[in-house]
Amino acid sequence: MGSVLSDVAKVVQEKTQVRLHKRNIERVISAVMTTGDFWEIVDRSDLPVPAASEIVKELISREILFVDDRDNILLTQRGYDVAKELGIYEIPDYSCQACEGRGTPFYADKELYRTFVELAKDRPKAIQDFDQGSVTPETTVSRVLFIDSRGDLRGKDVIVMGAEDDLTGLAIALTRKANRVLIIDIDQRLIDFDNAIIKELGIDNAEAMVWDLRNPYSEDLLQKFDIFITDPPETFAAFRAFIGRGIATLRDEGCAGYFGLTLRDSSIFRWKEFQETLLNEYGVVITDIVQDFNDYMNWEYHPETRAAQIAPVKRNPSGIWYRSAWYRIETLPGFKVWNEPISDDVFYLDEEGSTT
Amino acid sequence: MGSVLSDVAKVVQEKTQVRLHKRNIERVISAVMTTGDFWEIVDRSDLPVPAASEIVKELISREILFVDDRDNILLTQRGYDVAKELGIYEIPDYSCQACEGRGTPFYADKELYRTFVELAKDRPKAIQDFDQGSVTPETTVSRVLFIDSRGDLRGKDVIVMGAEDDLTGLAIALTRKANRVLIIDIDQRLIDFDNAIIKELGIDNAEAMVWDLRNPYSEDLLQKFDIFITDPPETFAAFRAFIGRGIATLRDEGCAGYFGLTLRDSSIFRWKEFQETLLNEYGVVITDIVQDFNDYMNWEYHPETRAAQIAPVKRNPSGIWYRSAWYRIETLPGFKVWNEPISDDVFYLDEEGSTT
Numbered sequence: 181m182g183s184v185l186s187d188v189a190k191v192v193q194e195k196t197q198v199r200l201h202k203r204n205i206e207r208v209i210s211a212v213m214t215t216g217d218f219w220e221i222v223d224r225s226d227l228p229v230p231a232a233s234e235i236v237k238e239l240i241s242r243e244i245l246f247v248d249d250r251d252n253i254l255l256t257q258r259g260y261d262v263a264k265e266l267g268i269y270e271i272p273d274y275s276c277q278a279c280e281g282r283g284t285p286f287y288a289d290k291e292l293y294r295t296f297v298e299l300a301k302d303r304p305k306a307i308q309d310f311d312q313g314s315v316t317p318e319t320t321v322s323r324v325l326f327i328d329s330r331g332d333l334r335g336k337d338v339i340v341m342g343a344e345d346d347l348t349g350l351a352i353a354l355t356r357k358a359n360r361v362l363i364i365d366i367d368q369r370l371i372d373f374d375n376a377i378i379k380e381l382g383i384d385n386a387e388a389m390v391w392d393l394r395n396p397y398s399e400d401l402l403q404k405f406d407i408f409i410t411d412p413p414e415t416f417a418a419f420r421a422f423i424g425r426g427i428a429t430l431r432d433e434g435c436a437g438y439f440g441l442t443l444r445d446s447s448i449f450r451w452k453e454f455q456e457t458l459l460n461e462y463g464v465v466i467t468d469i470v471q472d473f474n475d476y477m478n479w480e481y482h483p484e485t486r487a488a489q490i491a492p493v494k495r496n497p498s499g500i501w502y503r504s505a506w507y508r509i510e511t512l513p514g515f516k517v518w519n520e521p522i523s524d525d526v527f528y529l530d531e532e533g534s535t536t
Numbered sequence: 537m538g539s540v541l542s543d544v545a546k547v548v549q550e551k552t553q554v555r556l557h558k559r560n561i562e563r564v565i566s567a568v569m570t571t572g573d574f575w576e577i578v579d580r581s582d583l584p585v586p587a588a589s590e591i592v593k594e595l596i597s598r599e600i601l602f603v604d605d606r607d608n609i610l611l612t613q614r615g616y617d618v619a620k621e622l623g624i625y626e627i628p629d630y631s632c633q634a635c636e637g638r639g640t641p642f643y644a645d646k647e648l649y650r651t652f653v654e655l656a657k658d659r660p661k662a663i664q665d666f667d668q669g670s671v672t673p674e675t676t677v678s679r680v681l682f683i684d685s686r687g688d689l690r691g692k693d694v695i696v697m698g699a700e701d702d703l704t705g706l707a708i709a710l711t712r713k714a715n716r717v718l719i720i721d722i723d724q725r726l727i728d729f730d731n732a733i734i735k736e737l738g739i740d741n742a743e744a745m746v747w748d749l750r751n752p753y754s755e756d757l758l759q760k761f762d763i764f765i766t767d768p769p770e771t772f773a774a775f776r777a778f779i780g781r782g783i784a785t786l787r788d789e790g791c792a793g794y795f796g797l798t799l800r801d802s803s804i805f806r807w808k809e810f811q812e813t814l815l816n817e818y819g820v821v822i823t824d825i826v827q828d829f830n831d832y833m834n835w836e837y838h839p840e841t842r843a844a845q846i847a848p849v850k851r852n853p854s855g856i857w858y859r860s861a862w863y864r865i866e867t868l869p870g871f872k873v874w875n876e877p878i879s880d881d882v883f884y885l886d887e888e889g890s891t892t
Contacts (some may be wrong), residue, residue: 503822
């Protein structure tokens with residue numbers, strides 16, 4: 181009976197090319213004990229969508245799960261028997277209601293939060309071309325407070341790279357606490373939006389400019405900042421373009437970088453490879469990994485994504501289901517200034533990704 | 537003027553053999569803006585005590601800091617001028633008041649918390665021989681809830697290794713949710729304490745036994761568990777004995793390990809070496825690093841520690857100042873079963889450690 185899980189892992193791995201182990205299957209069964217919603221199952225099982233989808237389909241074909249007429253995914257009687265025999269249980273959610281589990285509550289600076297929400301209401305809509313999907317305003321403000329409480333904001337030169345759909349750069353600028361804020365993004369709409377607000381509010385140490393991170397940085401961006409902040413897609417090429425290049429903007433040792441990494445578009449196996457790149461190649465140390473720090477709002481283009489197309493059910497997400505962990509890294513002596521060009525092959529999407 | 541920080545870093549590194557960069561000095565100056573208490577300065581600057589102490593002394597000799605007649609450490613007028621010129625500011629604390637910044641509030645299971653507090657009141661006192669110093673009851677219970685919310689408790693075989701001064705093993709046993717709990721520690725007093733409670737409460741799937749982690753595990757402990765939990769001293773030898781051997785108890789891929797690592801007895805440079813060992817040698821991935829998760833109560837033997845002897849002031853700590861980050865790791869295929877003997881040279885204390 182225990183071999184059911186390994187067996188499903190093997191079959192799904194062959195089908196999807198997403199690396200899996202048997203505990204990934206266990207987590208899906210646990211998740212179904214709590215929710216029938218496919219997108220919540222993805223969230224609770226911390227798996228790439230293609231893998232979660234195929235696992236559900238495989239478990240349906242083995243009569244461990246079934247789908248009811250309202251697109252709810254449920255355990256069959258056989259499913260409950262299997263779970264009991266293998267010792268699989270529901271997993272409780274104990275995350276803090278006050279700070280939404282981040283450890284840093286967004287309302288610790290209510291004025292910043294209110295100002296940000298007012299300004300963000302007219303933000304450009306997320307579009308599929310650039311893998312956009314904004315985090316909640318609570319996430320953006322919590323990021324800023326987290327960064328400030330690590331001594332990485334006041335008096336610092338900060339670059340916010342290629343993730344301005346979250347308006348994190350704007351929120352950093354609004355604090356007026358950094359020495360300098362440079363916001364870069366590929367999307368002209370976001371750059372114009374930020375610059376209009378920056379000008380209107382007379383924030384004279386912040387600016388936004390268009391940049392495609394596939395291109396190497398010019399000399400005036402290399403090793404000129406104390407802090408970088410970004411939120412990459414989870415392909416290797418994007419990891420290099422966003423994180424590698426982020427590290428290259430840092431001036432010297434003891435500087436810090438912040439970014440989100442998700443398990444919804446990347447397996448835990450790939451996370452290990454990302455971590456190896458950080459330590460062995462880029463020469464930085466990881467100081468923080470806070471799971472589920474970044475909550476993403478649903479994007480209008482969801483029905484057009486690969487994720488929606490491969491899902492085992494048609495029902496669209498209703499609540500927040502896409503989350504990422506918040507990483508902080510720190511440079512140490514000898515860290516690498518990586519600034520190669522990147523071809524755009526497999527930049528946004530590969531076998532583990534699906535939400536673009 | 538900017539060279540003051542690099543200069544101090546260099547001098548102190550030579551004196552203490554603790555690796556430093558100039559931002560470590562910046563952090564000490566920031567900390568002094570918030571508190572005059574040396575132990576709180578260590579806490580806020582995330583530095584090994586010998587380094588923090590020598591930095592304070594060096595900054596005093598350069599007339600950037602001074603000590604008043606109540607053992608408060610303060611900035612001189614010159615110190616304020618230097619801070620202003622270099623753009624050094626106070627760092628705010630935005631950690632959540634509800635969950636104490638952990639993201640997982642201890643009161644999410646009030647019954648477990650109350651039961652634990654009642655039982656722990658008669659716990660054996662922390663002794664210096666074994667580098668003991670207990671975390672707060674709120675920390676212990678939060679650890680259990682964190683582990684449970686990751687799917688690492690219910691139905692699992694759990695080993696709690698060499699850190700039972702925190703009574704984490706007892707707290708795990710009290711939930712009665714694991715399949716099996718094995719608690720090992722070098723201290724007979726703690727083992728007897730746990731076994732008495734386990735027997736009295738009729739918890740029949742838990743047991744405690746004496747073990748010295750410097751010795752290799754016997755076959756009946758290797759690869760027999762789903763989860764290990766520990767809290768090592770920060771020397772390399774102890775890291776291997778606690779974490780390396782912890783990983784060796786895990787049965788297969790997708791299993792998890794939990795442990796604390798502090799920056800009060802270890803530099804960020806050494807953290808990088810620990811992380812390299814985890815990824816490159818042991819073949820595991822890091823899934824969580826939650827800073828300041830573990831709060832340690834002060835230990836009675838503090839005046840006898842090297843930390844107290846080298847501090848720049850005589851005043852003992854009044855509040856919590858010693859914290860550690862909470863790590864979670866996960867095994868992936870090919871992870872290493874490391875089980876070599878360890879000599880006891882430099883097991884508890886080296887150039888960066890001081891609180892034993």
